[in-house]
Amino acid sequence: MRNGRVWKFGDNINTDLMLPGPYLYRSSEQQARAVFMNNRPGWVDQVQTGDAIVGGFNYGMGSSRPAARSIRNCGVGFLLAETINGLFFRNAVNYGLLACECPGVSGAFEEGDTAELDIEAWTARNPRTRQTLKVSQVPQQLLEMMLGGGVYPVLERDGLIAPRVGEP
Amino acid sequence: MGMTITEKILARAGGVSKVSPGDVAVVDVETSCLLDLSFLPEGWRKVLKVADPSKVVIIFDHLVPAPTVQAAECMKTGRAFAKEFGIERLHDVGANQGISHAVIADKAYALPGTVLVNADSHTxxxxxxxxxxxxxxxxxxxxxxxxxxxxxxxxxxIRYDLTGALRPGVSAKDIFLTIAGKWGAHVNQNIEYGGSGIHGMSLNARRTLTTMGTELSAEFVIFEPDDTLIEYVQARNPKPFFPTMPDQDAVYKERRAVDLGTIEPLVALPDTVVNNSVGISEVAGRKIDQAFIGACCNGTLDDLAVAARVVQGRKVAAGTRFIVTPSTEAIHRAAIQAGYVQTLMDAGAIVTTATCGACVGGHMGVLGPDEVCITASTRNFKGRMGDPSARIYMASPATVAASALAGQIAGAGEFFQGDVS
Structure with a gap:
């Protein structure tokens, strides 16, 4: 079971909001400081390790840029959304950000609620309202990568890329 | 039950008889395309083994020629990687430069019936x-x-059955804006285009439509093959390929009919293209600071021809910047030979070298605070082309060129009167 304080976002939250274009060539630390600077300035100072993002439809629409890495580096513990953009989902898998689709989630949580995510029962619960929602199961081989720090450790283990000190 | 085109290709590349929605398909990749951005030190790692160098393509496109030291360093890393593993298909700054998706089309690196991955979303x-x-x-x-x-x-x-033909002055971008306006996002869905209407569409027009599928958040976007495609690929790429039609009994989530003859020129309002298209009359007269034609979707030779036709013998409005970026240097050269570049420059446009450039807010056309741009490129997110307070309208190259002349959003209908479809 994972618990996270909820930060709510709407529909179609795009990659450029999470990782603005001018920051594409900056360090991942600088990128993590730029998350939501155009739509929610100051959020990066408020979010705490283990917090949860609750999003609407098509969370992460847009580009292949590593926006999921920035969200992970902000300390977000998990992300739930009505639907998740396919490309953002790939990056979530590859950078080790736990991100799941959960129909109804945006109506079930208010900002500041606690979200309880159970990825064995595949449920998300709001203890304030006692409402429990079904979470769409992430296929096992992808879940292992999400929880195991992404694809970089897999490629290192198989001798395909050289290890590097620090995070990818 | 039968399979769609995408399902058949994934099944073939995965060495299985069938894949179905909900499966995770693990497949052989025929073509892998790396970009300049792929070699950013934050994401790239020292590679110890390449599965098959003949299946790798490297195309520098986002920031070329390098406007920053870091962009230069990325390309330096990429060149060393290509050399170390004997990757021959390297598109460096120079005559073979271009935006990856357009280079892939120019060279027919994309092979029918196979799988291709690329580090850019518009793949x-x-x-x-x-x-x-x-x-x-x-x-x-x-x-x-x-x-x-x-x-x-x-x-x-989702299967789209296209019939009929576009009317003069209406383009594939308008087909896209119609679909985006009417049906919106296609999250976690594939799009398949087919029907009698596709045969009258050039490969460039088809590519505008598939490229823009990214903006619908689609997974795979694919056209049926036809003789036009097969002859084009055969003439450019000696590798074997496998034109793939859907099964007769393919299962679609939905089939939608689009009569191309009914398509009108449209404009997408700023910030998103999803359910955001309006007729030109609704926004005509809004003042613009910049007009842009380019990117992977709309820097084709056809697009440059349309732009040149609209501005022929006319002048870009005072106080308006008109920037045109061909998708590849091969297109750039062809446009020079055809006289399009001369025509555009005579009208007061800037024609740049091929790069993602202004579309990605990288360089050569970045927008300042509160500026208004009408663009025939891929994306109109807030902040996409520069300052987040800039407003980005999206339209066809014809509409953008007509707007550049007017200094405000304007339709191009008058420039195509008398044409027959």
Whole structure:
């Protein structure tokens, strides 16, 4: 079971909001400081390790840029959304950000609620309202990568890329 | 039950008889395309093994020629990587330069019936070549280059049956704006285009439509193959390929009919193209600071021809910047030979070298605070082309060129009167 304080976002939250274009060539630390600077300035100072993002439809629409890495580096513990953009989902898998689709989630949580995510029962619960929602199961081989720090450790283990000190 | 085009290609590349929506398909990748951005030190790692260098393409496109030291360093890393592993298809700054999706089309690197991955989101562009192509992230590219494989969650498919033909002055961009306005996002879904209407569409027009599928958040976007495509690929790429039609009893989530003869020129309002298209009359007269034609979707020779036709013998409005970026240097050269570049320059346009450039807010046309731009490029997100307070309208190259002349959003209808479809 994972618990996270909820930060709510709407529909179609795009990659450029999470990782603005001018920051594409900056360090991942600088990128993590730029998350939501155009739509929610100051959020990066408020979010705490283990917090949860609750999003609407098509969370992460847009580009292949590593926006999921920035969200992970902000300390977000998990992300739930009505639907998740396919490309953002790939990056979530590859950078080790736990991100799941959960129909109804945006109506079930208010900002500041606690979200309880159970990825064995595949449920998300709001203890304030006692409402429990079904979470769409992430296929096992992808879940292992999400929880195991992404694809970089897999490629290192198989001798395909050289290890590097620090995070990818 | 039968399979859609995308399902058939994934099944073939995965060595299985069938894939269905909900499956995770693990497939052999025929073509892996790395970009300048792929070699950013934050994401790139020292590669110890490449599965098959002949299946890797490297195309520098986002920031070329390098406007920053870091962009230069990325390309330096990429060149060294190509040399170390004997990757011959390197498109460096120079005559073979271009935006990856357009280079892939120019050279027919996208092979019908195969799988292609690329580190840029607009990769479904290659679906015009009957190729299952998807934009992936940097780590996916490391995975594909080193293992030769990729995984995909198989989504359901929406089939569009196109009939009829576009009227003069109406383009594939308007087909896209119609679909985006009417049906909106296609999250976790594939798009399949077919029907009698596709045969009258050039490969460039088809590619505009597939490229823009990214903006619908589609997974794979793919066209049926036809003789036009097969002859084009045969003339340019000696590798074997596998034109793939859907099964007669393919299962679609939905089939939608589009009569191309009814399409009107449209404009997408700023910030998103999803359910955001309006007729030109609704926004005509809004003042613009910049007009842009370019990117992977609309820097084709056809697009440059249309732009040149609209501005022929006319002048860009005072106080308006008109920037045109061909998708590849090969297109740039062809446009010079055809006289389009001269015509555009005589009208007061700037024609740049081929790069993602202004579309990605990188360089050569970045917008300042509160500026207004009308663009025939890929994306109109807030902040996409520069300052977040800038407003980006999206339209066809004809509409953008007409707007550049007027200094405000304007339709191009008058420039095509008398044409027959």
């Amino acid at each position: 479904c562009s290659a679906g015009a070549f009957n190729c299952a192509a998807r934009g992936v992230g940097g780590p996916d590219m490391l995975y594909a280059v080193t293992t030769g494989k990729a995984w995909f969650r198989v989504g359901e498919t």
